[in-house]
Amino acid sequence: MATLRFCPHCGANGLSLGIPAGDTHERTFCGGCGHVHYVNPKVITGCIVEADGKYLLCQRAIPPRPGTWTLPAGFMESGETTEEGALRELWEEAGVRAEIISPYSIFSVPRISEVYIIFRAMALEVTDAFGPETAARQFFAPADIPWDSIYYPAIRQILERYIQERETGTYGIYMGNDDTGRIHFMR
Template structure:
């Protein structure tokens, strides 16, 4: 919580439902400024190369050594596709082409929205960034399921592998509860 109003400097901010609003928020009782705290977007990608899927091994806490998909917070001024492409590049060193949305899911307890795209390798000339220990292409049968921390990521990978056999991919939307995504179909 901010203690001073960033518009007029009044101290402290109040907490409650501002007049005419629908949700509790921090707001300034002097000038009317409202400190909106809306969900944050995390963009990422599943990248496939000849049936192999790319995973990153985390190099920074929490959970150093576990494997996951490249993903991270969207920045101001970029599109969500640009964010996914940038996160892939920062975490893996790979320049990827973003194809279509694959999984869109909200995580109400942490106030986050994940948008995971399917993507295709264009170029790979750079090493992974400092947040990543290593990156590796896995065949479906070699994926280290026990060291993928997020059940939601395991769910997305399992479904992708199922769909890969048929060559047709859906677009899924859902909400996460206790690590499991409840997709709407």
């Protein structure tokens, strides 16, 4: 949890950690003005982008795990929707514009307070204008995907299922989390 020294509301020095009256969780709060500093999970949005039966992956240029391949995704900004966030990250990290088809996976990592929302999308325009976080960007046929160099096991799992489902033409929606490792499948 981020530590604050001064109250962001009144500037007083001397924040306390405890459960405020009527609350259920431990919070950092100001004994002076009563301001409660809420720390809530961060949302990461991204997409599986398809073009002609190939799938877009970005090779990370920055830590953690530079050199590994991942789906274009990133932290939502305030004031945008999850879909807008996913398409913005896609443009920034891959130089690709796409159309979102549907939600595909909601994956929680409570240990680090993060939630990943992944959409299915179809590529509309591919440019070379990708950002410095990306070392390379490529659409891979399933057989050519660098499976041993995927950024994170859950990313590999999502991609494997998606490719299986594309063959049958029926897509599910997944909920999962990093605590149990279980993935729930719904059709």
